[in-house]
Amino acid sequence: MSEPTPSVPVVRLPTRRVVAGVVLLLAGLLAIGGTFASLFDLNVTVSLGLSSFDHTFAVTSWITNYPTYGLPFGETSRTNYFGVPIIVAGVLAIVAANQLLRGRDLARRLTRVRMFAVAATAMIAGYIWLAVTNLVDSIDTNSGATTFNYSAGAGLWLLVAAALVGALGSVLLLGLAPDASPVPVAAAPVDEAIAYQVDVDTPPMGFEVPVNLPPTDTYQPPAKPDHD
Secondary structure (H helix, E strand, O other), X not given: OOOOOOOOOOOOOOOHHHHHXXXXXXXXXXXXXXXXXXXXXEEEXXXXXXXXXXXXXXXXXXXXXXXXXXXXXXXXXXXXXXXXHHHHHXXXXXXXXXXXXXXXXXXXXXXXXXXXXXXXXXXXXXXXXXXXXXXXXXXXXXXXOOOEEEEEOHHHHHHHHHHHHHHHHHHHHHOOOOOOOOOOOOOOOOOOOOOOOXXXXXOOOXXXXXXXXXXXXXXXXXXXXXXX
């Protein structure tokens, strides 16, 4: 007796729509989170004779820090709103992800979702370009001073990751086709059966068949031939 064949579990992979939605959601969250982390880390060193003081200033998309010299030197800050475009980009990416993951009426909203994804990715990439340019200019301006040292912060790397993930989501959307809606099938016409009643004078045991029989009183059997 042969052993029963074990059943193989069926693994269902997520659809392209779901993958694109998760990727865009991750891009939006990374972008918004990157605005609250440091974009640049400004390291300042002040030498006073045989001793020196080191201090690091973290510049985010909402606060710009300026070092003030003293003994020890202090810090002053200014509130800015550089993170507003990134918040808008993150919201666009999250809205696009919501439309994809819900999948309701995607055929009509697919063009809008693609525009949101591309716009969010472009805004994040543009902001990174400005941030990196600002960092390079700051390094060139203070290249002759030995007391300044710049480095990229965690927020800038989060924005770079958000731009890459958003670009991946935009590429996934290019080959995405909306789920085909079921085409209503017209019901096949049903032929109406029309019953016709025909009145036929039929005997209970069958049809009458007329047979011509000779009368019984005049019937004579045929003569037999003579055998010699």
